[in-house]
Amino acid sequence: MAYLKTLKKQWILAAAIWLCSIPFGANATWEPTVLNQHPFNVDAAWDMALGEHTFWFAYYGSDGRLYVRRPDGSELGFGATDRQTALSGLAMAVADDQLSVLWRDKLPEKTLYFLPNLARTGDAPSPIVVGGPESEALTRLKIARQGNITDFLWLGEKGREEPKAFKNEQKTSAKPDYNLYFRTAADNGKSLSPIEKVVTGFYPAWIIGTEIIPIFSWTAIDGQLAMAMRGFDRIKKTFGPLVKITDAPEIGPIFEAFESKGRWFLVWVGIYNGTQNDFLLEGVYSDDKGQTWTRFGFEPLRGVDIGGNLSVAVDGKGHILLAVAGSRRHQDAKSKQDVYLLRSDDNGSSWAAPYQPRAIDTRYTQARFPAVVMGPKEGMALLVWEDWRDIRPSVYVSASTDYGVSWSDAVPVNHPGSERIGLDFRTQTIGVIGDRYQLLAKRYEDDDLKVVKQALLYTFTWDELQQRVKSWRAEAASPNASETHLREQIAHYWQAMIDDQYETTYASQDPFFRTDVSYKSYRERMGIIKYHSYKVAEVNLLRPNLAKVTVEVEASVPGFKSSTTGQVYTQPKKARIFTETWLFLDGDWYHEYYDEYNDYRHSQY
Structure with a gap:
């Protein structure tokens, strides 16, 4: 961590100006199924897909390959092994308990691969290329199956427009200047429709219907941000014109479409008034297949x-x-x-x-x-x-x-x-x-x-x-969770601080700190401040596993010479009152490390 590189300097400064925080701070009865057989790359996409009777799982391994877990627990690996690859993105669909998968390989050029109808047993079909340089697919992918037809929707970089300002733009973190692409496959990928550039946008969203597939986009129409849609007619196999739904604000990363009892919905998070604190979860719905729309918002969640x-x-x-x-x-x-x-x-x-x-x-x-x-x-x-x-x-x-x-x-x-x-x-x-x-x-x-x-x-x-x-x-509650034992741990910790017993104080720190910081690093930063006495003013047990403890300590800086400037820092004995946090974990109470200088904790709750 970056702050560790300058920690010693900061501790010297903190001691000198008295800004530092005074200290440094069961077995499960129900085991789940472990799904991955290979080391896991959690930064890449991973997901499950459910059939009527089957569970499927796919993930990327640390070796860069895509692994698909069949319902019987066996795994299949995908991705070229005779050249460099950069696989990413993942979309899955199940029909008749067979799995279809869509993913991207960035090398040697952005290419979309489709695995059609993987059965629960037997040989795997060969992946089919369904997208290439004509779209330059990115990782936002969607796939759906109905009968013999598989539909694909993805975000592509090809034909991206130069970033521009829009009339109702507030503060841009993303611009709808990429393109959404669509195609279908029949007969296990043997028959592919032409790739169609549907609309400019940034977030692909759709509703899979039996007669029409509405595709939604946050886009720009006549230089103004808007929500829009185009419908794909399954019978005619053509798209209708681009239809503006409503004016749109800047939006956050949520952009979802769904259908309920024949009503179409599109929901997003709007960002208003040119600030990053006026958020609104809102949306539109249509009862007539997108001809008219009603807008709504969740005002209690504004902000x-x-x-x-x-x-x-x-x-x-x-x-x-x-x-x-x-x-x-x-x-x-x-x-x-x-x-x-x-x-x-x-x-x-x-x-x-x-x-x-x-x-x-x-x-x-x-x-x-x-x-x-x-x-x-x-x-x-x-x-x-x-x-x-x-x-x-x-x-x-x-x-x-x-x-x-x-x-x-x-x-x-x-x-x-x-x-x-x-x-x-x-x-x-x-x-x-x-x-x-x-x-x-x-x-x-x-x-x-x-x-x-x-x-x-x-x-x-x-x-x-x-x-x-x-x-x-x-299970019997641990007797160590009591306030009595907490007070014992507080006394144990602070007496060790007074006695310069740093192995003891290190062992008393929370496990998140001890995972990140070795004892050697901890010891090197200790000793600048000399603790003389302590008194516990108040113990407030907020939760069975969390307590706030107010402590009064007397401490001084007896004299410390900077190795970089040669300056000697000293502070006379001085009393200070502060509140620290203690956490109950693994059957005992631990002092939560808090770096006041950087306002940093290793715990993340």
């Missing part, structure tokens, strides 16, 4: 910086559930991401107030990457998200039996606090096969939380999950 993904669940009867995550960080720098559930019982004509599934006392930590799905029985729905209430990431789940009107208490799918399990907004995350939920997650290698070791599949019914959680809760 929420929504990121990651929009998850959509519909039942075809007019019940719609949307899940997003966001924060008000532009209004409050300490605001954490939280999950919001939006519900309509009248096919989007009106919406209930946003629902936050987490209790208020858990919102001091972040929650992100939500996904929602309709359950196997009428009225059932499941909401999942990545939750940091246990200091380490876990996956939490809440269930509804009345189309999202009410929700159960949230429960974890993994043993909370002892594992590092997260989600990825780029994946489907949650689905249903038969009466069982299929949940896709990832396991981090260590507390650095940078390397993903495994892709995981949890399969369960809601009743099974509740029973497993009951067994976890039945």
Whole structure:
């Protein structure tokens, strides 16, 4: 980390001007299926695809190849082995329990490959080239199958216009100056339609219909940002004219289209008033196949910086559930991401107030990457998200039996606090096969939380999950979680600081710090400040795993000569009162490292 390179200099300065922070700061009963057989490249695309009876998974290995996992657990590898490759992008579709896959190889030129109808067993078909220099495909890919026809939609760089200013442009982070391309394949790719440049844009979105495929774009019409669409007629096999839906603002990365009970929806995050803090989740819907549109917005979420993904669940009867995550960080720098559930019982004509599934006392930590799905029985729905209430990431789940009107208490799918399990907004995350939920997650290698070791599949019914959680809760609570033991740990830590016992103080630091910083590096920065006494003024146990501790210490800088300037820094004995954080992890309390000079913690909750 960059700050470590200048840490010693900063510690000297911090000691001199007294700005420094005074100190430095269960086994799961339910094992998921590990999906990847090869080392995982989590920075590349990965996802699952569900058939009526089959589960498929695909990911990129650290060797750059694309691996597809069949329902029986066997893997197939794709990508040339006799030349340099740069595979990326991933889209999958399942029909008749056969898998079709679309991906890109950037080398030697941007080329799209299509794997048609991979069966559960037997030899794999050969990939077919479906796009090349005529589109220069990027990684935003979509694929869908209906009967014998496969449809493709992708973002391409070919023909990109020079960036320009638009009349209603506010502050541009992205411009709709790329192009959306489309084609179809029949007979397992033996018959390919011509590639068509559909519309300029940046985010491909579509609705797969039996007669028409509307393709949506955030684009520019007559020099002004707008939402627009073109419809592909399946019978005539032609596109209609470009139709302007509505004027558009700058938008964030969410741009999703879906259909519910015959009504078409397009939803996005608008950025208004030329600022990065006036956000609005909004959209349009049409009841007449795109001839007229009604615009709507979720005003209670205005100002929420929504990121990651929009998850959509519909039942075809007019019940719609949307899940997003966001924060008000532009209004409050300490605001954490939280999950919001939006519900309509009248096919989007009106919406209930946003629902936050987490209790208020858990919102001091972040929650992100939500996904929602309709359950196997009428009225059932499941909401999942990545939750940091246990200091380490876990996956939490809440269930509804009345189309999202009410929700159960949230429960974890993994043993909370002892594992590092997260989600990825780029994946489907949650689905249903038969009466069982299929949940896709990832396991981090260590507390650095940078390397993903495994892709995981949890399969369960809601009743099974509740029973497993009951067994976890039945485990005896650790006696070390008490305030009495916390006070013992505080005393142990601060007495070691006074006695210059740095091996002890290092062992008392939180595991995230110890994963990132070796004892040698820690020891090299200690000793500038001499601690003489301490007194615990207050212990506030905010949560069973988090406490705020107010401490008064006496400390001095007896004299330290800078190796770079030769200047000697000193400070007389002085008292200071401050509040520090203690975390309960792995059966004990640990001092949370906080670098006040850089306003930095290694923990990420």
